Amino acid sequence: MGHIETIYGCMFAGKTTELIRRVEGKNVLAFKPKLDNRYSTGHIVSHNGETLKAVLIDRAEEIMDHVNGKAEYIAIDEVQFLNSIGSVCRQLANQGYKVVCAGLDLDFRGEPFPPMPYLVAVSHSVTHLRAKCVCCGKPATRTQRLIDGQPAHVDDPVIMVGADDLYEPRCVDCHEVRGVRKKMF
Numbered sequence: 001m002g003h004i005e006t007i008y009g010c011m012f013a014g015k016t017t018e019l020i021r022r023v024e025g026k027n028v029l030a031f032k033p034k035l036d037n038r039y040s041t042g043h044i045v046s047h048n049g050e051t052l053k054a055v056l057i058d059r060a061e062e063i064m065d066h067v068n069g070k071a072e073y074i075a076i077d078e079v080q081f082l083n084s085i086g087s088v089c090r091q092l093a094n095q096g097y098k099v100v101c102a103g104l105d106l107d108f109r110g111e112p113f114p115p116m117p118y119l120v121a122v123s124h125s126v127t128h129l130r131a132k133c134v135c136c137g138k139p140a141t142r143t144q145r146l147i148d149g150q151p152a153h154v155d156d157p158v159i160m161v162g163a164d165d166l167y168e169p170r171c172v173d174c175h176e177v178r179g180v181r182k183k184m185f
């Protein structure tokens, strides 16, 4: 029987590490969107340095061209950038695949990435991972975006792939977005 597992949370919450752990030693076919090229091409890489060989795709539908009935598991990282990932995961689960997804639920403003609410709703199991707030140490659910050390503005573009110097985990209280008059919890 197929199923969909989704791991979500802010940056530095350990999503990719958990994704790799769940499919380690399994017969797995892995995918990730092309735009995420922080570390390498052709691999899913966690902040801790674990790796999993992956097919790079532009759109979620391309996954269907690569599956061939041989893999038991399908692992997909950074799913927040794949707009129809939810419906593709349902097709995969209907074909008997065990699908494990990992991705950011919220963007730097604290707004949901468009595919995530649908994906979470159709998942058979969901895991919300939290990081530790760099300001106060409480559990972090938000990704703070910093540009030249200052909180990013609400009108800045959403997608900008970066590393530790640009993003950090914060709790809701410590999360800051410039240009927002009233904070959204």
Ligand SMILES: [Zn+2]
Residues within 6 Å of the ligand: 133, 134, 135, 136, 137, 138, 170, 171, 172, 173, 174, 175
């Ligand atoms: Zn905090």
